Amino acid sequence: MRSGNIFLKRNEVVFVVILSALLLVVFPMALDSFRLNLVGKYLTYAFVALGLVLCWGNAGILSLGQGIFFGLGGYGMAMFLKLEASSPEHTAIQSTPGIPDFMDWNQITELPAFWLPFHSLTLTIVAILVVPAVFAWIIGVAMFKRRVGGVYFAIITQAIAAILTILIVGQQGYTGGINGITDLRTLKGWDIRTDFAKEVLYFVNVALLLGCLLLAQFVRRSKYGRILVAIRDKEDRVRFSGYDVSNFKIFIFCFASVLAAIGGAMFTLQVGFMSPSFVGIVPSIEMVIYCAVGGRLSLFGAVYGTLFVNYAKTIFSESFPELWLFAMGALFIGVVMAFPNGLAGLWQAYAQPWFDRIGQRGAPRPISPAPISPTAAPAERRT
Amino acid sequence: MTEPSSFLLSVEGLTVSFDGFKAVENLSFYVEENEIRVIIGPNGAGKTTVLDLICGRTRATGGSIRFKGKEITKLREDKIVAEGIGRKFQNPSIYEDLSVFENLEISYPRGHSVFGALAFKRDAAVRDRIDEIAETIFLADHLDQRAEFLSHGQKQWLEIGMLLIQDPQLLMLDEPVAGMSVAERAKTAELLNRIIKDRSVIVIEHDMKFVEDIAHRVTVLHQGKVLSEGSMSHVKSDPRVVEVYLGH
Ligand SMILES: Nc1ncnc2c1ncn2[C@@H]1O[C@H](COP(=O)(O)OP(=O)(O)O)[C@@H](O)[C@H]1O
Ligand SMILES: [Mg+2]
Numbered sequence: 001m002r003s004g005n006i007f008l009k010r011n012e013v014v015f016v017v018i019l020s021a022l023l024l025v026v027f028p029m030a031l032d033s034f035r036l037n038l039v040g041k042y043l044t045y046a047f048v049a050l051g052l053v054l055c056w057g058n059a060g061i062l063s064l065g066q067g068i069f070f071g072l073g074g075y076g077m078a079m080f081l082k083l084e085a086s087s088p089e090h091t092a093i094q095s096t097p098g099i100p101d102f103m104d105w106n107q108i109t110e111l112p113a114f115w116l117p118f119h120s121l122t123l124t125i126v127a128i129l130v131v132p133a134v135f136a137w138i139i140g141v142a143m144f145k146r147r148v149g150g151v152y153f154a155i156i157t158q159a160i161a162a163i164l165t166i167l168i169v170g171q172q173g174y175t176g177g178i179n180g181i182t183d184l185r186t187l188k189g190w191d192i193r194t195d196f197a198k199e200v201l202y203f204v205n206v207a208l209l210l211g212c213l214l215l216a217q218f219v220r221r222s223k224y225g226r227i228l229v230a231i232r233d234k235e236d237r238v239r240f241s242g243y244d245v246s247n248f249k250i251f252i253f254c255f256a257s258v259l260a261a262i263g264g265a266m267f268t269l270q271v272g273f274m275s276p277s278f279v280g281i282v283p284s285i286e287m288v289i290y291c292a293v294g295g296r297l298s299l300f301g302a303v304y305g306t307l308f309v310n311y312a313k314t315i316f317s318e319s320f321p322e323l324w325l326f327a328m329g330a331l332f333i334g335v336v337m338a339f340p341n342g343l344a345g346l347w348q349a350y351a352q353p354w355f356d357r358i359g360q361r362g363a364p365r366p367i368s369p370a371p372i373s374p375t376a377a378p379a380e381r382r383t
Numbered sequence: 384m385t386e387p388s389s390f391l392l393s394v395e396g397l398t399v400s401f402d403g404f405k406a407v408e409n410l411s412f413y414v415e416e417n418e419i420r421v422i423i424g425p426n427g428a429g430k431t432t433v434l435d436l437i438c439g440r441t442r443a444t445g446g447s448i449r450f451k452g453k454e455i456t457k458l459r460e461d462k463i464v465a466e467g468i469g470r471k472f473q474n475p476s477i478y479e480d481l482s483v484f485e486n487l488e489i490s491y492p493r494g495h496s497v498f499g500a501l502a503f504k505r506d507a508a509v510r511d512r513i514d515e516i517a518e519t520i521f522l523a524d525h526l527d528q529r530a531e532f533l534s535h536g537q538k539q540w541l542e543i544g545m546l547l548i549q550d551p552q553l554l555m556l557d558e559p560v561a562g563m564s565v566a567e568r569a570k571t572a573e574l575l576n577r578i579i580k581d582r583s584v585i586v587i588e589h590d591m592k593f594v595e596d597i598a599h600r601v602t603v604l605h606q607g608k609v610l611s612e613g614s615m616s617h618v619k620s621d622p623r624v625v626e627v628y629l630g631h
Binding site for chain 1: 438440459460461464465469470472476477478479480481485488489490492494495496497500501502503505545549
């Protein structure tokens with residue numbers, strides 16, 4: 001019990017196996033190529049939800065602007081793919097061949113300097129990881145060093161998401177405007193539009209997601225993760241125990257933003273375009289809802305919550321598209337009021353005890369009956 | 384009189400005003416090494432504010448605070464902690480969602496940077512130190528318990544333990560026995576007497592019996608100013624102290 005850190009608790013190993021089996025075996029076998037691609041798209045939002053579990057659930061920092069980072073990652077990937085799709089041969093009919101079509105339509109005659117690094121896949125991947133981290137770092141330093149937190153932080157992130165959307169829409173010649181960056185075709189010559197490519201990308205996406213989940217779990221398990229909980233609980237006490245609290249907040253915000261950016265990049269690859277409609281206020285809030293429905297304290301819950309809400313959204317918007325926003329608002333209020341710990345909370349309250357009983361049936365009975373009173377409940381086991 | 388810089392803590396001309404209201408005004412006092420100083424005074428006298436000023440929670444409008452001869456008036460809170468000042472809050476301030484062990488571990492003086500905390504290993508040194516502290520604060524059998532479920536007195540001890548593990552040179556305790564049972568008070572007095580070796584302590588307390596038990600010197604605050612200072616018997620016989628504080 002008091003031996004060194006282990007990576008996962010026994011329980012969690014089971015959860016990882018179940019989730020991997022569902023995503024890597026059950027879905028690919030049960031779903032046709034179109035539906036599988038849809039699930040892959042949903043799962044890109046799960047990266048954001050994982051980050052929100054750490055940032056919001058653990059550290060108590062609610063960001064209503066995670067679309068910013070999802071968008072930065074998505075646009076980074078889209079810029080690379082767009083440049084590849086805009087080779088001089090493909091764009092021979094343009095007045096300036098070799099630049100993306102939307103630039104040509106906007107009378108731009110030369111590729112803007114900030115597009116140049118996106119000729120290289122390596123630089124693109126670096127940009128996808130580093131640009132959101134730096135951006136989050138700047139926001140984090142500006143906010144947390146000045147001890148701005150809580151609702152103010154949420155509102156400011158939301159404002160930044162709105163500003164970024166306006167910027168992207170307004171700078172049509174550089175960004176593709178409201179339509180986004182579309183008509184993406186190949187990745188290093190490999191056609192990403194075929195069913196086969198989509199299946200491969202689905203598996204790449206799942207592998208990355210599981211990797212990020214384990215990494216996030218490592219962060220939570222470390223002393224750093226417990227300090228985040230302590231900050232959520234009693235920020236002053238942490239400060240007067242000798243920690244520079246702002247650095248801890250900045251780091252987790254940056255970490256969550258990088259996760260979101262990876263999701264965004266995978267979104268672009270699987271869906272084949274990126275647009276401002278995945279950056280602004282509404283998508284950012286939707287992402288928080290995925291996390292809330294799954295249970296903001298559970299990384300696994302975040303993945304299931306994302307799948308569940310998106311599935312509901314797809315079903316719902318096929319029949320009553322205009323009602324979806326109301327339904328989602330109601331879902332959010334319902335979850336917050338009735339199930340503050342989301343699906344994961346329901347699992348812990350109802351399903352987990354049942355499994356524990358089954359697990360115990362074979363084992364010898366404890367001599368003294370287990371204490372029932374909540375005051376005797378042990379804290380999260382030291383590992 | 385000794386040269387001020389030879390004191391562990393020198394507070395001189397300290398003033399803070401909240402929107403024009405001077406909660407602490409032109410306050411000076413000195414704490415020696417290994418001294419137990421008790422601050423008493425009526426509610427609202429500014430006792431808690433003085434501790435807030437020393438540990439950097441509130442910023443002084445004027446005056447200076449020197450610790451081991453170093454000016455700390457403008458230092459950031461965690462830097463003040465690193466200098467060797469630990470502070471216990473008036474209401475138990477612990478992490479309710481974490482276990483007693485984890486509460487103590489967070490205060491352990493290692494791995495205080497982001498990456499240090501990520502790489503922190505719970506090795507034998509950490510475990511031994513936590514066991515030792517838990518023994519001292521009467522919580523050895525509660526290490527795995529969620530802090531939320533401790534009694535009020537146990538929470539106070541836990542917070543004292545969190546300070547002890549930092550091994551500060553100056554320990555500041557704000558009403559450590561408030562709300563404790565008689566038995567818990569006696570145990571706390573015993574605890575304090577044990578932990579004051581090799582450090583100075585500033586205690587704010589109302590319980591006069593408790594104060595008599597532990598104080599070397601007593602400072603009486605009234606309306607943000609020092610009303611009287613000296614040994615317990617000196618302070619008790621000071622007519623001004625009797626009038627504003629001990630009389631009722
Ligand atoms: N941050 C603050 N803002 C405004 N007034 C404050 C603040 N902190 C303390 N005060 C005021 O300063 C006075 C002294 O408070 P305090 O130091 O808590 O007294 P004590 O601990 O001696 O009971 C009180 O009148 C209190 O209302
Ligand atoms: Mg007080």
